[in-house]
Amino acid sequence: MENSDYSVNSVVKAFELLMAVARKPHAGVTELARNTGMTKSRAFRLLHTMEQCRVIARDAGNGYRLGAAMLVLGITANSQIDLVKLADPILEELCERVTETVQLRILDGIEALCIAKCEPSRDLRVHAVVGRRRLLYAGSPKTLLAYQDQHMIDRCIPPCPEKFTQNTPTNREIILAELARIRKQGYCVSRGEVSDQLVSIAAPVFAMDGTVIASLNVAAPAFRTHESELEHIIRLVTSSAERLSIGLGWQKSAPMGK
Structure with missing residues (x-):
């Protein structure tokens, strides 16, 4: 009751x-x-x-x-807290350099979960919410999905994906092709897939063993994100994600993803 x-x-x-x-x-x-x-x-x-x-x-x-289950919870909670503690200064520096909203997301079940954020002081900005969940097949959360095994990918792409905007990918083959592109180039660019007039750029964060445990994401209004600015943000996001990965013990020579 x-x-x-x-x-x-x-x-x-x-x-x-x-x-x-x-x-x-x-x-x-x-x-x-x-x-x-x-x-x-x-x-x-x-x-x-x-x-x-x-x-x-x-x-x-x-x-x-x-019991044993509490040990698992404790290790998981500790790793997430350490991740946020390590990521905070990197998020703040990235936010200052791009003057746009920055988020850190992790995989939680079949969703992406925001566990940290940093927002610029400008009036017109993307508002992020710690604890907010997103589906993995649309928008910048595809960065997390791209590095999962095929069984997980199949679980996360429904037969008829929900359409949030006119730009949401709703064809399984298109989504799979985008995931392959993300793995090849090492970052994701999403243009209005979850919210109209919103551009997101995300890069994977690797753990010591080469698995992807998080993604670093910059979200900005589309009218402010021209191609020249987009290239600049991509360089900053990927380099920031790499710094965080190295802080977690990852080495460039390690295998990337699965």
């Missing part, structure tokens, strides 16, 4: 229990129930559910500790 503010009470209680386990590993159900103010039977049911999901685990003395 959801509350009026859309929170789910059982999820809230489960999270309280999880944090109690994190603060005091190896505590038993009785102590955890007392520390979270719930009945022992309810605490046990929630703990059992989380144990089945490998979020927590029971030790030899029937106490509880964090």
Whole structure:
């Protein structure tokens, strides 16, 4: 049963229990129930559910500790935080040099997720939102999709792609050809594919093993992005993405993508 503010009470209680386990590993159900103010039977049911999901685990003395799934979450969260920390000064410098909005996106399931941004002070600019998701087959998120394996690419291109503007690619063969072009040239240029009169330029960010873990993107109004300016932005975006990749341990001699 959801509350009026859309929170789910059982999820809230489960999270309280999880944090109690994190603060005091190896505590038993009785102590955890007392520390979270719930009945022992309810605490046990929630703990059992989380144990089945490998979020927590029971030790030899029937106490509880964090499980293997939390290790995965912790490593992932830490890598994303490190990525943003490393990317922030690069985003700020790129934003200052192009005086347009800059975003850092990662792959999240079958979508692109904005995890960092930097916007110029000028009045007319593209507004970016951290946490906003985009489909991968249209616009600059194609940069992320281009370097995935064929199975992932097939998952992300629907049989009938949604058309956002007159420039949205809705033919599978056209999309696949664009992905091949992105891999060959090392960057993506999108002209009004997701939003009319918007031009986006994006380049891949590589991890140490050569896989693409993010994309660096500049978004600008089309009327301000003439061909000469476009070439300038492409050079800055690709060099900035390369700097971030090198900061993550990637070497130019490493294989690029899959």
